Amino acid sequence: MSATICATTAEAVAGIADGSTVMIGGFGSPGQPVELIEALIDTGARGLTVVSNNAGNGDHGIAALIREGRVDKVICSFPRQSDSHCFDAAYRAGKVELELVPQGNLAERIRAASAGIGGFFTPTGYGTMLAEGKEVRQIDGVDYVLEHPIRADVALVKAHRADRLGNLVYRKTARNFGPIMASAATRTIVQVEEIVETGALDPEVIVTPSIFVDQVVAIVDPADAEESA
Amino acid sequence: MNADQPLTRDQMAEVVARDIPAGSYVNLGIGQPTKVANYLRPDQGVILHTENGMLGMGPEAHGDEVDHDLVNAGKIPVTQTPGCSFFHHADSFAMMRGGHLDVCVLGAYQVSATGDLANWHTGRPEDIPAVGGAMDLAVGAKRTAVLMSLLTRDGQSKLVEQCSYPLTGVGCVSRVYTDYATFLIEPDGVHVRETYGVDFADLQQMVGAVRLIDRTAA
Numbered sequence: 001m002s003a004t005i006c007a008t009t010a011e012a013v014a015g016i017a018d019g020s021t022v023m024i025g026g027f028g029s030p031g032q033p034v035e036l037i038e039a040l041i042d043t044g045a046r047g048l049t050v051v052s053n054n055a056g057n058g059d060h061g062i063a064a065l066i067r068e069g070r071v072d073k074v075i076c077s078f079p080r081q082s083d084s085h086c087f088d089a090a091y092r093a094g095k096v097e098l099e100l101v102p103q104g105n106l107a108e109r110i111r112a113a114s115a116g117i118g119g120f121f122t123p124t125g126y127g128t129m130l131a132e133g134k135e136v137r138q139i140d141g142v143d144y145v146l147e148h149p150i151r152a153d154v155a156l157v158k159a160h161r162a163d164r165l166g167n168l169v170y171r172k173t174a175r176n177f178g179p180i181m182a183s184a185a186t187r188t189i190v191q192v193e194e195i196v197e198t199g200a201l202d203p204e205v206i207v208t209p210s211i212f213v214d215q216v217v218a219i220v221d222p223a224d225a226e227e228s229a
Numbered sequence: 230m231n232a233d234q235p236l237t238r239d240q241m242a243e244v245v246a247r248d249i250p251a252g253s254y255v256n257l258g259i260g261q262p263t264k265v266a267n268y269l270r271p272d273q274g275v276i277l278h279t280e281n282g283m284l285g286m287g288p289e290a291h292g293d294e295v296d297h298d299l300v301n302a303g304k305i306p307v308t309q310t311p312g313c314s315f316f317h318h319a320d321s322f323a324m325m326r327g328g329h330l331d332v333c334v335l336g337a338y339q340v341s342a343t344g345d346l347a348n349w350h351t352g353r354p355e356d357i358p359a360v361g362g363a364m365d366l367a368v369g370a371k372r373t374a375v376l377m378s379l380l381t382r383d384g385q386s387k388l389v390e391q392c393s394y395p396l397t398g399v400g401c402v403s404r405v406y407t408d409y410a411t412f413l414i415e416p417d418g419v420h421v422r423e424t425y426g427v428d429f430a431d432l433q434q435m436v437g438a439v440r441l442i443d444r445t446a447a
């Protein structure tokens with residue numbers, strides 16, 4: 001089924017259940033779907049597992065979701081930043097569990113989920129504390145660690161433009177985790193700056209094909225996670 | 230350069246930049262390694278990779294150039310260069326993990342005599358750990374170089390027999406650029422290519438237990 005074009009962010013995120021695993025796009029602020037996260041906060045959903053590169057910065061977006069006590073666990077590569085105070089406080093208070101994953105493993109585990117792969121061997125992390133307890137194997141003289149896919153119930157993604165079928169294009173380094181999260185989640189909800197007529201996007205440059213997209217909502221002038229009010 | 234004085238941070242970055250082969254695809258880590266970009270010559274034709282999905286990254290953006298959708302791995306606004314490209318995170322890390330990058334330059338807490346790298350976590354229980362792309366970069370690039378001061382604030386060598394900090398990667402570092410010397414880590418041991426402001430005997434004393442091989446005359 002092609003994507004549903006939603007009039008509001010509330011409509012787009014409706015029905016996200018307590019206890020869901022939610023992938024949230026973005027590398028710091030670029031690509032972080034702040035308006036969708038705010039709508040998720042408004043639904044009251046709690047007990048969430050958040051999969052994202054960072055654990056929020058400033059006071060908006062992912063940071064606000066954590067501050068409001070909606071997140072039980074964060075799976076990310078880089079939680080500690082100069083302005084990650086919301087996560088830092090929740091973590092030190094024992095309110096949120098952290099699974100720290102090397103960034104390339106995070107990306108590849110998400111990609112593996114999207115492609116139906118049951119696991120893969122990677123040299124990243126071999127011999128380090130992040131590989132403790134994991135199966136290792138030597139293949140052609142190289143030591144590898146077994147890593148498993150990360151699947152999600154929902155992905156919240158920010159793209160630049162969508163057509164009415166849900167095909168997506170992104171903008172510069174705001175693309176980051178968007179395409180792989182969109183294809184790894186059971187349900188993908190996308191905010192874009194502009195929705196164009198079907199056929200208006202050059203098929204040669206579409207990054208996320210519509211098959212991976214479920215809901216689209218237009219946010220004409222999206223907030224920056226670090227600066228938004 | 231066998232200098233009379235220990236190198237400044239800028240001079241260290243210059244030594245690293247001079248060593249990067251023309252036409253290389255290079256990733257510069259967050260912090261001090263970022264400075265290396267200032268010393269790459271245009272005719273070197275080096276193409277910079279940033280883990281958040283770009284090849285052909287340009288210098289830091291200022292004023293009207295700032296675009297919030299265009300940042301580097303340290304989340305600092307940057308510019309783009311002609312011929313640059315954007316891609317998603319799995320492709321970006323495939324470039325690292327698949328051995329496509331020629332050189333990466335990283336900072337470090339410690340490097341061991343066999344090239345083990347420790348640069349992501351102090352190991353102190355009160356510190357919240359964050360790893361980012363360090364482990365992928367360390368093992369994925371064709372050449373992993375470290376740029377660091379040789380000594381800690383209290384005078385301990387950061388080139389060590391065995392790392393006491395948690396490891397980032399095992400046996401992955403092949404060059405170490407410091408303020409007092411440039412080291413090459415090879416199968417037969419740690420070679421000293423150049424010294425700055427000290428002679429080989431001084432340097433051997435500074436690093437203590439790590440046995441050095443003198444190649445400064447070569």
